[in-house]
Amino acid sequence: MNAVEQVWRFLGNRLFLSDPRVQRAHHPELMQAVRMLTLDDAQALTERLWHASLEEGKRAVIVGWLNAVHPGATDVVNMLLIDQAIFYPPWLYLGASQESSERILTALAEPTLETPINHLLQCAAWIGDSYVQDRFRVWRESPPEWRNQLYVPPEDYALEAGWELAESGRRDLIRSTSYMLMPGDEAELTPTQMPVAVNTPYADHCPWCGRQLVTLLDIDLRDARCAALLTTGERLCIPYCTWCSLYTTIYMNTDLHGNAQWSTVNGDPPEILAKISDDGYQPKWSQQRLVLGEQRLSPYEAVDWMNSWIPLSQFGGHPAWINDASYPRCPGCGAHMSCIGQVAWEEVQNMYTEGITYAYVCIPCGFAATTYDQS
Numbered sequence: 001m002n003a004v005e006q007v008w009r010f011l012g013n014r015l016f017l018s019d020p021r022v023q024r025a026h027h028p029e030l031m032q033a034v035r036m037l038t039l040d041d042a043q044a045l046t047e048r049l050w051h052a053s054l055e056e057g058k059r060a061v062i063v064g065w066l067n068a069v070h071p072g073a074t075d076v077v078n079m080l081l082i083d084q085a086i087f088y089p090p091w092l093y094l095g096a097s098q099e100s101s102e103r104i105l106t107a108l109a110e111p112t113l114e115t116p117i118n119h120l121l122q123c124a125a126w127i128g129d130s131y132v133q134d135r136f137r138v139w140r141e142s143p144p145e146w147r148n149q150l151y152v153p154p155e156d157y158a159l160e161a162g163w164e165l166a167e168s169g170r171r172d173l174i175r176s177t178s179y180m181l182m183p184g185d186e187a188e189l190t191p192t193q194m195p196v197a198v199n200t201p202y203a204d205h206c207p208w209c210g211r212q213l214v215t216l217l218d219i220d221l222r223d224a225r226c227a228a229l230l231t232t233g234e235r236l237c238i239p240y241c242t243w244c245s246l247y248t249t250i251y252m253n254t255d256l257h258g259n260a261q262w263s264t265v266n267g268d269p270p271e272i273l274a275k276i277s278d279d280g281y282q283p284k285w286s287q288q289r290l291v292l293g294e295q296r297l298s299p300y301e302a303v304d305w306m307n308s309w310i311p312l313s314q315f316g317g318h319p320a321w322i323n324d325a326s327y328p329r330c331p332g333c334g335a336h337m338s339c340i341g342q343v344a345w346e347e348v349q350n351m352y353t354e355g356i357t358y359a360y361v362c363i364p365c366g367f368a369a370t371t372y373d374q375s
């Protein structure tokens with residue numbers, strides 16, 4: 001059976017698509033087959049999936065994911081998608097051609113009531129080519145008529161696709177490589193799994209609530225994979241508070257020797273923390289050990305948090321935003337901090353919790369940060 005047929009066995013299969021447990025069970029097999037696809041294969045599969053008798057929303061999710069893994073796979077259906085006004089998920093347009101970007105920008109020049117402006121802007125951001133960058137730059141200088149219909153300026157939609165306008169061109173806020181953080185057995189850790197530890201106890205306590213801090217990511221920078229993804233150095237630790245971090249961004253002062261301190265920029269606890277009653281509950285954050293796993297096919301593999309066949313925890317890559325993108329500003333230089341990974345709570349615990357904690361750094365300024373989001 002060739003790679004296209006092997007992937008089709010899963011993604012074209014109603015039973016697979018309807019049962020998250022079946023999906024998780026077959027995840028390694030599916031990924032092995034997806035890994036074998038060439039871009040031509042991925043495009044052939046996209047066409048087949050698009051014309052298959054699948055529920056419309058589901059079809060867009062599946063094809064969108066295939067495009068996130070093999071950017072450009074949807075090139076064969078992008079014109080059709082635009083004709084049919086299908087603009088969700090926006091990463092259906094990742095790697096799309098210049099023709100797609102022109103058509104979406106034209107639609108934004110003369111918006112109609114049928115197509116929400118924010119959907120078009122997200123698709124443009126996911127294309128993110130020089131045409132989109134130029135238009136975002138023009139809009140930043142002279143906002144379009146429909147600006148008042150949006151909560152944020154048009155150019156801020158770039159953040160949803162992991163980049164922002166730079167002095168010239170774009171600045172990416174994500175790492176272009178990504179490794180899965182997979183369940184591992186403490187007793188049987190192999191050396192290749194060890195360079196990134198997840199949710200380990202940290203020596204200090206939270207100055208706001210008194211809980212012991214937890215190191216979300218403890219990264220051994222002497223490992224070639226970690227150094228290539230982040231920077232050369234010894235060790236980077238990103239601690240957070242399992243309670244206070246649920247409510248606000250927490251900043252830490254970090255260095256590349258494994259030191260981290262609660263930053264004074266955190267100031268006083270936000271009002272919300274005073275309003276909610278703290279019963280001292282300590283979430284069991286370390287029931288399941290996560291270890292460094294396989295490199296993902298693309299940094300966008302886990303972009304869709306609703307996609308139940310992909311484990312979300314990862315080192316590097318594009319975040320799976322549950323709500324809007326929320327890159328914190330670096331307290332040192334004021335620029336958006338870049339995301340270096342995420343941990344999904346349901347993957348470290350057995351039950352009762354959900355949501356994702358995201359990790360960010362600004363290495364030159366020595367700041368790390370965490371944020372949390374849930375549905």
Ligand SMILES: [Zn+2]
Nearest residue numbers: 206209241244
């Ligand atoms: Zn705390």
Ligand SMILES: [Zn+2]
Nearest residue numbers: 330333362365
């Ligand atoms: Zn900075």
